[in-house]
Amino acid sequence: MKKQIASDKKIKIIFLTSGIGLGGVERVLLEYIKKINLNKFDIKIAFHSEKDKYFEEEIPKEIKYKYMQSLKIEQKIVELKNKNIIKRKLLREIYKKYNRYLMKKNYYSFSKDRDIIIDFKDGKYFKYLKKLSKKKKICWIHGNIEDIYNLKKEKNIVEKNFQKMQKIVCICNEMSKELKNIFPKINERNIETIYNPFDIKNIKMKSNIEKEKLTEEYILMVSRLDSKQKDFLTLIKAYKYYTTLTKDPVKLFILGEGKDRNIIENEIKFRKLDEKITLLGADKNPYPWIKKAKILVHSSNYEGLPTVLIEGLILGKIIVSSDCKTGPREILMDGKYGLLFPVGDYLTLGTMLEDLLSKNLEKYKEIEKNILEKESIERFSDEVIIKKVENMLEQVYLD
Known part of the structure; x- marks a missing residue:
């Protein structure tokens, strides 16, 4: 029995x-x-x-x-x-x-x-x-x-x-x-x-709350400020390279707080990107920031199942992520729902940012279309x- x-x-x-x-x-x-x-x-x-x-x-x-x-x-x-x-x-x-x-x-x-x-x-x-x-x-x-x-x-x-x-x-x-x-x-x-x-309805509802600084275009990374895991050095170097590829670069916002804020600030100053990269600090509601971003970027050395990538899919964002262990490739379905670059490869990341923001790639439209599929988020x-x-x-x- x-x-x-x-x-x-x-x-x-x-x-x-x-x-x-x-x-x-x-x-x-x-x-x-x-x-x-x-x-x-x-x-x-x-x-x-x-x-x-x-x-x-x-x-x-x-x-x-x-x-x-x-x-x-x-x-x-x-x-x-x-x-x-x-x-x-x-x-x-x-x-x-x-x-x-x-x-x-x-x-x-x-x-x-x-x-x-x-x-x-x-x-x-x-x-x-x-x-x-x-x-x-x-x-x-x-x-x-x-x-x-x-x-x-x-x-x-x-x-x-x-x-x-x-x-x-x-x-x-x-x-x-x-x-x-x-x-x-x-x-x-x-x-x-x-x-x-993931509470999909709640995330979409919270994304509609108005925030300051959301009037300009920006690339966004949402992350704890942990240089070892999140690899901000690659992100900053990639952004610096991206600025050499375009006359009018879109700003980079980093939403989050953590123990390595000073290290990241010093790297931004060293690369002379103070006016282009902004550390926003922590926000209990990151969803309006994600919703308004042109691109959601993720540069980690390693992960588990990165929450922010799934939140980005829920809000219909174009995502560029490192192909680290584990999670990004599975979330983005081998590149169907976003772009993947090799871990630490700042040149490829910088090139992807320029290609996507200039919308020269057919891949951009293809990903935008794929993200609308129910399968992309229903599994979460x-x-x-x-x-x-x-x-x-x-x-x-x-x-």
């Missing part, structure tokens, strides 16, 4: 993640917790750090959440810079040990009543829950596996940890194939491919994805 869940039973879930800030992973989690059926699931969220709480007010009031790391201790560790070397080293070690103790305690007490534990950040936080080894676990992978894990040193350890999971969720087909190839001992039935969910619809996730959670609970 097939197992069934009692009608009055709520499956108790906890998501473990870094924070609720500006990154794509955080926005995806928000989409899940807003749309998942709370009559069937009792949800908690364990945020690792309180530093990253940009979207905290958007968490539904029915969902309990807690920050695992003490902000006071984090601040104390920072303040140790003013101490002498011996005292600084000693106190830092004491604070770090106490901080680890508190985190393990917080993770355990907040998670022990759950039926299923989901590490939504690539499995980074399961190490704090070794006492709950018998709980059912799901690991959600959001990036290129070779970039997330130190496979040279820890491949066997990572594979053993994955074998303990009831499910491993990859957010695109390319990632699932990569996981199977790297870790052949993982049971294929435990690997699920689930795209990130929240209704389809949320149902798939709920079915998976029920299956894991019953198994």
